[in-house]
Amino acid sequence: MASASLPGAARGLGARRWLAMLARDPLACLAALFLLLLVAAALLGPALIPESAGRMNLRLRNAPPFELANGWLYVLGADTLGRSMLARLIEASRSTLMVASAAVALSFLIGGTLGVLAGYARGWGATLILRMADVLMSFPSLLLAVVVLYTFSPSIANIVVVLAVTRLPVYIRTARAEILELRERMFVSAARVMGAGPVRTALRHVVPFVLPTLLTLAAVDFAYVMLAESALSFLGIGIQPPDVTWGLMVAQGRGYLASAWWLAFFPGLFIMLTTLSLNLLASWLRVAADPQQRWRLEPGGKAGDAP
């Protein structure tokens, strides 16, 4: 992948050309729209529907969805305390997205740096980093999270750290593999011959080539981390009430499967739609960022060929 991705060329592309390429892939377009809408709802939600997430209306307990008689706020039904599902879902989206972005940012920065170091500095330091990654990789991440989170109370900060740590090996290995391939390439040797020091060579000439790969990885990883967080919250060792995430909402609705299916169904559906959108967008990004495959998304290319 590294041999083909040329960020220099990508940088030359205007925003309009990127948008045109996005328009060529209807599924990726839909995914991008959904994610934009979601982020907007998470950011603006509290301003648009102040306090309605917590307001109880006992007459509307377990109100069924898809009925507009109670106002558009109750279009997705109400929970066991008569709170609007729509408002709760929007409130939960904030913490769900926040936890996932914090965890991904953390593992991206630390894992990426460690990977670059391991690729550049051969020796016992690199070996140590790689062995650590191996150990983390071979142990079921959920078990690690279960042990740590039950020991240190499951606060949001602890959950972010646990999720970030379990994802470190992926970034370490990918970054290192890319660096190993890049460091022997002609333009890197040229930079070295021209007198650039190791730090400058790494930051100015090598890292920009690794970034697109790592960013695509981060998009896929965001979906993975979201799934992991919701699984932990579902098991009762993740986010704790009164905070709420989609995973926790599924857990809370589980007891009402027979009587009020929408309590568990809608939050799970939102998790699924978000992760699906992220994965779709990531696979589009892989093609769009690759000069050898980009023609598929440009006018004249066959859009159906896009993987």
Add this chain to the structure above:
Amino acid sequence: MGSFIARRSLQSLVALAGLIVLVFFAARLTGSPADLYLPIDASVEARQEFNEKHGFNDPLTEQFGRFLADLARFDLGHSIRKDRPALEVVLEAIPTTLALAAVTMTLAVAGAILVGSLAARRPGGAVDRLGSTLSLAAASAPDFWVAISAILLFAVALGWLPTSGMGTFWHWIMPVGVLLIRPFGILVQVVRGSMLGALAAPYVKTARAKGIGERAVVFVHALRNGLLPVITVAGDQAAGIVNGAVIVETIFGWPGIGKLMIDSIIQRDFAVIQASILVTAAIIFAMNIVIDLAYGLLDPRVRHA
């Protein structure tokens, strides 16, 4: 080859040792089990006696020393919750999870080989597009939600399948189906990728030129070489299966190692937490070594220096 096994084993042992330390001290940090096992109005003396009896009053280092000495004799302590040796409790739960994992992985590998090979034969064809859609959906689906939705549909609404428990053939369908999703999605992509490479190789052209039937070319000649990466990835998925098993066993009420672990963490049953994590890790590490060895045996080009 011998030195390779030695190095991998040493590596696994170091990892296992780190895990033992982590697990022991993590479990001790969660608080005294006396709060959970004695009535809320238990006297101070009763608490003292409880702690004394189970050795929770000794310094942590002393408790750890005792734990290690016992470990050397394969004594993993005593389950407070069940009042039986912890190892016994764990070994009782292992076969359930192993059976679940074995059935799931067999079906996932078989299904992925079929779908992946057919997809690789015609890239961009109907099977290929179906396969990539399926694997994308599999990577995006929250397994606990799929499990709950399946219960909602097949058990509550239609009444075809039992909601939980194990015993009959029908009890296996939903747990295996849910657990299958993730590894199947990943394996389809791996099989497709490696079969694309294998089908383009010259020896496949030779086989076709000799007039060998298409089915034999794909599933005998190409598959043999295309299978190697699949073995590696299938092995990597073993750790993932344990993740899935925790969820699936909790939801469908299977008495496996995943449910045991969650239960004993919530009940602060230290000995069982330690025993189950150690046994699970040991099994996973052992399996990784076996897979590395199998890879070397199957592909003579792989030389473990």
